[in-house]
Amino acid sequence: MEGQEQMREDEAPLREEVTQETTTNQGQRMTMGESSDVFDKRRATLVVPDLVLVVSLDIILLRLIVPAVAVDGDAAAVQNNVPKLYTDGILVVVQVNYFSCGGVAIAVYFNHVVADAAAAANFIQSWAAIASGGNNSMDAIYNATSIFPPQNLQLPVKDLWGRIFEKCNSVVEVISKRFTFHDTNISAIRERIRNGKSLDSPTRFEAISALILGAMTADQSRDREDFKTTNVAFFPVNLQKRMNPPLPKRYIGNICLGTMAKWSTEEVIDYKILAGKLHESIASMDDNYIRKLNEDAGHFLNGLISLDEENNKLNLIFQTSFCRFPLYDADFGWGKPKWVSIVMKYSNTIILSDTCNGDGIEAWVGLPKEDMAKFENNPDILAYASFNQSIL
Numbered sequence: 001m002e003g004q005e006q007m008r009e010d011e012a013p014l015r016e017e018v019t020q021e022t023t024t025n026q027g028q029r030m031t032m033g034e035s036s037d038v039f040d041k042r043r044a045t046l047v048v049p050d051l052v053l054v055v056s057l058d059i060i061l062l063r064l065i066v067p068a069v070a071v072d073g074d075a076a077a078v079q080n081n082v083p084k085l086y087t088d089g090i091l092v093v094v095q096v097n098y099f100s101c102g103g104v105a106i107a108v109y110f111n112h113v114v115a116d117a118a119a120a121a122n123f124i125q126s127w128a129a130i131a132s133g134g135n136n137s138m139d140a141i142y143n144a145t146s147i148f149p150p151q152n153l154q155l156p157v158k159d160l161w162g163r164i165f166e167k168c169n170s171v172v173e174v175i176s177k178r179f180t181f182h183d184t185n186i187s188a189i190r191e192r193i194r195n196g197k198s199l200d201s202p203t204r205f206e207a208i209s210a211l212i213l214g215a216m217t218a219d220q221s222r223d224r225e226d227f228k229t230t231n232v233a234f235f236p237v238n239l240q241k242r243m244n245p246p247l248p249k250r251y252i253g254n255i256c257l258g259t260m261a262k263w264s265t266e267e268v269i270d271y272k273i274l275a276g277k278l279h280e281s282i283a284s285m286d287d288n289y290i291r292k293l294n295e296d297a298g299h300f301l302n303g304l305i306s307l308d309e310e311n312n313k314l315n316l317i318f319q320t321s322f323c324r325f326p327l328y329d330a331d332f333g334w335g336k337p338k339w340v341s342i343v344m345k346y347s348n349t350i351i352l353s354d355t356c357n358g359d360g361i362e363a364w365v366g367l368p369k370e371d372m373a374k375f376e377n378n379p380d381i382l383a384y385a386s387f388n389q390s391i392l
Contacts, residue, residue: 209319227265242286259281261280322351
């Protein structure tokens with residue numbers, strides 16, 4: 001979110017590169033550059049109390065200010081004739097929202113084919129520097145494919161991913177809620193886990209993830225119709241600092257790799273053990289493993305095949321972290337953002353990001369309706385998390 005007293009269309013340095021303009025029922029949609037990337041500008045007619053509701057209460061309201069984009073298989077979105085991210089070859093979609101109170105919300109939708117979270121943060125930071133007239137020539141931006149060139153994988157990887165992630169969209173009613181963990185509570189959780197048999201000093205990610213995963217999987221009765229035998233937490237690891245020497249900080253492309261932690265649904269497991277499993281999974285992504293993977297991706301593909309084959313037995317939980325990326329440094333000329341968030345609504349998902357001051361962590365958690373009711377009443381979630389805290 002960007003705040004300001006007044007914004008006129010001729011003051012916004014957001015569309016200098018626009019080369020073609022078309023009119024849609026959503027306002028002005030512009031095709032930028034030579035590709036099919038989409039820029040959408042909306043003037044929202046919300047007053048301040050409504051803006052507060054948008055950013056603090058419900059993901060349904062929040063999704064009103066992000067681009068309408070269809071991913072493959074999203075039949076409803078395709079029927080509504082919105083841009084299709086993959087089949088239309090769209091790389092990035094931008095929607096800028098101007099509020100009557102003077103606030104501005106910029107929403108960006110990236111195609112994962114060309115950017116992971118770190119690359120997306122690089123893009124936004126560079127774009128903001130150019131828009132505000134700043135110097136953006138301090139670092140080169142590397143092409144990640146020069147480090148990890150595409151391989152001729154003799155397997156339908158896209159189909160594998162599609163089947164694995166399909167269950168995230170298969171739940172009829174998904175509830176996504178935002179939980180905030182302040183720095184004092186993060187320290188308390190880390191101290192609670194510290195000195196356990198599995199891990200001496202958990203990171204912020206390991207500690208918060210262990211707490212959320214533990215609460216999500218606390219009630220797994222065999223009487224449930226959808227009972228699974230194994231919990232699997234699947235999450236990407238940024239490889240930039242894990243290679244020797246470290247890779248360049250500024251790049252475009254994907255320099256992340258998925259890993260997983262597993263435990264039995266019948267296993268009585270505490271946060272210390274969960275944090276240890278996450279730590280071991282991350283630690284396995286060392287320089288030697290990454291270089292071997294770059295030579296032959298067979299091991300990683302075998303892991304995907306195993307997930308695909310056992311999908312009906314697994315309680316898959318997908319999580320990712322945007323923490324420590326410079327998203328709050330993006331200044332388009334109006335000051336730094338008041339709030340940066342990731343808007344997704346899928347079942348069994350955890351998305352972590354920094355709070356504005358960088359000390360706390362926000363977690364978007366997506367669960368089936370009946371599971372969310374149990375999760376948000378978990379004693380440890382009640383003890384350590386704040387619910388739907390306003391950011392204005």
